[in-house]
Amino acid sequence: xxxxxxxxxxxxxxxxxxxxxxxxxxxxxxxxxxxxxxxxxxxxxxxxxxxxxxxxxxxxxxxxxxxxxxxxxxxxxxxxxxxxxxxxxxxxxxxxxxxxxxxxxxxxxxxxxxxxxxxxxxxxxxxxxxxxxxxxxxxxxxxxxxxxxxxxxxxxxxxxxxxxxxxxxxxxxxxxxxxxxxxxxxxxxxxxxxxxxxxxxxxxxxxxxxxxxxxxxxxxxxxxxxxxxxxxxxxxxxxxxxxxxxxxxxxxxxxxxxxxxxxxxxxxxxxxxxxxxxxxxxxxxxxxxxxxxxxxxxxxxxxxxxxxxxxxxxxxxxxxxxxxxxxxxxxxxxxxxxxxxxxxxxxxxxxxxxxxxxxxxxxxxxxxxxxxxxxxxxxxxxxxxxxxxxxxxxxxxxxxxxxxxxxxxxxxxxxxxxxxxxxxxxxxxxxxxxxxxxxxxxxxxxxxxxxxxxxxxxxxxxxxxxxxxxxxxxxxxxxxxxxxxxxxxxxxxxxxxxxxxxxxxxxxxxxxxxxxxxxxxxxxxxxxxxxxxxxxxxxxxxxxxxxxxxxxxxxxxxxxxxxxxxxxxxxxxxxxxxxxxxxxxxxxxxxxxxxxxx
Amino acid sequence: xxxxxxxxxxxxxxxxxxxxxxxxxxxxxxxxxxxxxxxxxxxxxxxxxxxxxxxxxxxxxxxxxxxxxxxxxxxxxxxxxxxxxxxxxxxxxxxxxxxxxxxxxxxxxxxxxxxxxxxxxxxxxxxxxxxxxxxxxxxxxxxxxxxxxxxxxxxxxxxxxxxxxxxxxxxxxxxxxxxxxxxxxxxxxxxxxxxxxxxxxxxxxxxxxxxxxxxxxxxxxxxxxxxxxxxxxxxxxxxxxxxxxxxxxxxxxxxxxxxxxxxxxxxxxxxxxxxxxxxxxxxxxxxxxxxxxxxxxxxxxxxxxxxxxxxxxxxxxxxxxxxxxxxxxxxxxxxxxxxxxxxxxxxxxxxxxxxxxxxxxxxxxxxxxxxxxx
Ligand SMILES: Nc1nc2c(ncn2[C@@H]2O[C@H](COP(=O)(O)OP(=O)(O)O)[C@@H](O)[C@H]2O)c(=O)[nH]1
Ligand code: SF4
Ligand SMILES: [Mg+2]
Numbered sequence: 022x023x024x025x026x027x028x029x030x031x032x033x034x035x036x037x038x039x040x041x042x043x044x045x046x047x048x049x050x051x052x053x054x055x056x057x058x059x060x061x062x063x064x065x066x067x068x069x070x071x072x073x074x075x076x077x078x079x080x081x082x083x084x085x086x087x088x089x090x091x092x093x094x095x096x097x098x099x100x101x102x103x104x105x106x107x108x109x110x111x112x113x114x115x116x117x118x119x120x121x122x123x124x125x126x127x128x129x130x131x132x133x134x135x136x137x138x139x140x141x142x143x144x145x146x147x148x149x150x151x152x153x154x155x156x157x158x159x160x161x162x163x164x165x166x167x168x169x170x171x172x173x174x175x176x177x178x179x180x181x182x183x184x185x186x187x188x189x190x191x192x193x194x195x196x197x198x199x200x201x202x203x204x205x206x207x208x209x210x211x212x213x214x215x216x217x218x219x220x221x222x223x224x225x226x227x228x229x230x231x232x233x234x235x236x237x238x239x240x241x242x243x244x245x246x247x248x249x250x251x252x253x254x255x256x257x258x259x260x261x262x263x264x265x266x267x268x269x270x271x272x273x274x275x276x277x278x279x280x281x282x283x284x285x286x287x288x289x290x291x292x293x294x295x296x297x298x299x300x301x302x303x304x305x306x307x308x309x310x311x312x313x314x315x316x317x318x319x320x321x322x323x324x325x326x327x328x329x330x331x332x333x334x335x336x337x338x339x340x341x342x343x344x345x346x347x348x349x350x351x352x353x354x355x356x357x358x359x360x361x362x363x364x365x366x367x368x369x370x371x372x373x374x375x376x377x378x379x380x381x382x383x384x385x386x387x388x389x390x391x392x393x394x395x396x397x398x399x400x401x402x403x404x405x406x407x408x409x410x411x412x413x414x415x416x417x418x419x420x421x422x423x424x425x426x427x428x429x430x431x432x433x434x435x436x437x438x439x440x441x442x443x444x445x446x447x448x449x450x451x452x453x454x455x456x457x458x459x460x461x462x463x464x465x466x467x468x469x470x471x472x473x474x475x476x477x478x479x480x481x482x483x484x485x486x487x488x489x490x491x492x493x494x495x496x497x498x499x500x501x502x503x504x505x506x507x508x509x510x511x512x513x514x515x516x517x518x519x520x521x522x523x524x525x526x527x528x529x530x531x532x533x534x535x536x537x538x539x540x541x542x543x544x545x546x547x548x549x550x551x552x553x554x555x556x557x558x559x560x561x562x563x564x565x566x567x568x569x570x571x572x573x574x575x576x577x578x579x580x581x582x583x584x585x586x587x588x589x590x591x592x593x594x595x596x597x598x599x600x601x602x603x604x605x606x607x608x609x610x611x612x613x614x615x616x617x618x619x
Numbered sequence: 620x621x622x623x624x625x626x627x628x629x630x631x632x633x634x635x636x637x638x639x640x641x642x643x644x645x646x647x648x649x650x651x652x653x654x655x656x657x658x659x660x661x662x663x664x665x666x667x668x669x670x671x672x673x674x675x676x677x678x679x680x681x682x683x684x685x686x687x688x689x690x691x692x693x694x695x696x697x698x699x700x701x702x703x704x705x706x707x708x709x710x711x712x713x714x715x716x717x718x719x720x721x722x723x724x725x726x727x728x729x730x731x732x733x734x735x736x737x738x739x740x741x742x743x744x745x746x747x748x749x750x751x752x753x754x755x756x757x758x759x760x761x762x763x764x765x766x767x768x769x770x771x772x773x774x775x776x777x778x779x780x781x782x783x784x785x786x787x788x789x790x791x792x793x794x795x796x797x798x799x800x801x802x803x804x805x806x807x808x809x810x811x812x813x814x815x816x817x818x819x820x821x822x823x824x825x826x827x828x829x830x831x832x833x834x835x836x837x838x839x840x841x842x843x844x845x846x847x848x849x850x851x852x853x854x855x856x857x858x859x860x861x862x863x864x865x866x867x868x869x870x871x872x873x874x875x876x877x878x879x880x881x882x883x884x885x886x887x888x889x890x891x892x893x894x895x896x897x898x899x900x901x902x903x904x905x906x907x908x909x910x911x912x913x914x915x916x917x918x919x920x921x922x923x924x925x926x927x928x929x930x931x932x933x934x935x936x937x938x939x940x941x942x943x944x945x946x947x948x949x950x951x952x953x954x955x956x957x958x959x960x961x962x963x964x965x966x967x968x969x970x971x972x973x974x975x976x977x978x979x980x981x982x983x984x985x986x987x988x989x990x991x992x993x
Contacts, residue, residue: 547952547984570828570829570980571828571835571981572980573806573852573982573983574808575805577921579883580880582884583891585983586990589990592987593987593991596987604952
């Protein structure tokens, strides 16, 4: 198809503002899927996505649409994850687009992710079509949404479309706006090929499937393509597009979005964001691509039962096949044995991976306290990055430490502004502005150390705001910070899995709380168990779990034996699920307990 | 080889105690006759495979049966003459032991009585819902001795809500004064489906583990000083008065169990009877094939409850391997924790293991170390 009749776009929205529902409606209205095939939330494939209502993986779908001008258009909808944790996936999807629909729930108004996502789209110079969605809701407040879009997002009110993904109202207007307002892909007269790879998936039968947006030239089965970053060549086996199931095409032309199957063996052979060209006539320059993000949050993942290491390893590899943003490498912990150091894009990403391992892959795992990447300057001038407290050098050789900081957008009801402000202060953050959204809510823009929001910041925010608060964030760089390593010793042995890097002002109270918590969750053992918290070798807190005094059932005669044995066996099972650190059995809860800070 | 030990369950009690978790039913004259003929019928089914060295009539309260039936029961199951078992025990309640019944038991071949005295403190007896008094216990003891029983056990209970250390000490002093040769001291347990369990669940009764520990230790000390051997976790005996029947359980020997709720373990199969039905019958409800691993684990767990401990020679003869082969790490851990001692077997053939004083308090914890993993 000639590029004049192609439109490539995404939908960006805060979670639950109706992106998936609207996508489904678009597919339906364009006849991409028939009425009877329609099931709700078609694009959210994974169970976890359905359950959490978030889209983790981006799926591009092609729709054919006859516009009111009587012409046929090819519309490529590239779904994006809502949360900026996946900004990586958001921005790579956006890199394949020329425009985006920005959804705002008519009953909720502008939210944290609306703002964060708009920032991302603006960085890509995309044309934005603002949509107030869910106008069918009885509590829809369209007027106030219009005001917020104008005030906060600086988008003129006459551009706004009012729609409902549910009733279908206004959806036709959206399609018309896509055709009329979004630019067509740029037509070029290049002889060669330049296509951007914005995603890849692994298919057990067909190998690696890459998703591309063709910017110049065309791509057909039979040609030899070259990945410009690696310089490797592959023969194209098949090209096609998703409707939403894969449909073979003769070729993918300029401006088109679709998939390419070449004999690429592993997703690790291809870097997302790199340019595909022709081996025979390579392009001179790769496409600008987009910023390669690095994981920002790290945590150790260990099998509870050490003998399941290999199994866990296989699961990690499978997970990574479809999520190249997730990285892992082997690591050994004194306390937990063999496991993996894993890197995640952010908090949600971490939670999702851990949950998928537990649920989809049925792995019994322990995840250690998450860490950010600290930049450490040593007195000898050497610089290193530390993502695991265990690797923090001795304080005597540290010149200074820098920690990552994020800019967070926090939306909250007016009444709780005081409480949230003190939460932010408590987390060593500061607010740069406060903007009134409407007569109920304000938006705070603040800078916070990433490590302060790693664990329970979002939960706190939700509980203070009774569920009405929302937050999103973007990284803004590094600042110097007075960080120390807090160790926990159990019977004199440091348990590496309990160590963490914390700000000096918080180390002592955290050490004390941790020791107390551990005393509560570590059951009595045959020995007395001493739990100590130490900063730089200095003990700052000590708690003791008393030795078990008596555990003997009174009667044990012929009739009691089986019942007793079953009881003992059950206890044995319970013990097996604990981690033996030296002679002390530490239950799983202990490892979870350290994840809570207050 | 025939089986040497027989347990017979008589499920009747004059009143059901609020902490009781045994298979019991209140006395009603009606139905006892049918119960007895069913019991004798079950006995006949195993009689050929039995050459009893010990018989134990437990319950319930066997002496709740009328004298005529006690006569019939013992006559039916206790061989006499040169085949007479070496130990025949009958459990009784102080209040149900009349001189006629005591004599009937002697006549029937019983030579050991186990009396549910529980306490010499009226307040504790009241908490336990027991109707007898100290005077009734003394009467029962007098009756037993008059009838010729010199092997007597008293059951005593500690850790009863409201019971003080002084009360427990007084009870122990009372039994020492009466020179009772065998004592079973049990901590009160709150078993599911009992009145006490419910009262504890709603906070009307509470347990004090620290107090239980003190009482357990006090019994060991006072009785030990008086010449008793704490030959099993809960059992203390003057030399020669140990219960042969109960030792058989802890040594992993085979035994038949008959009557409602009774359990037996014969040639690697453990069978259990169901409760007494409305028509005074019962039937086998469970049959468990014990694997050698399970039996070996039980042997360790139970054997370690006894003062004699577990020796490796006998163990290997029975199971074909040495405990230290399978549980080397566990044995070491228990020794390091001061729960277990290792010594040479008498005759020096091999090693043997016993629990230490501390280990006895943690016998269940130690047992867990020997359980199998699945
Ligand atoms: N009333 C109404 N509900 C909607 C509309 N669109 C979506 N929803 C509901 O809002 C919730 C979130 O929708 P979903 O499409 O999953 O949002 P996403 O998280 O942005 O993909 C679901 O319960 C939908 O049924 C709409 O236009 N009107
Ligand atoms: S006397 Fe013994 S068997 Fe009978 S009810 Fe009381 S505790 Fe149970
Ligand atoms: Mg969705």
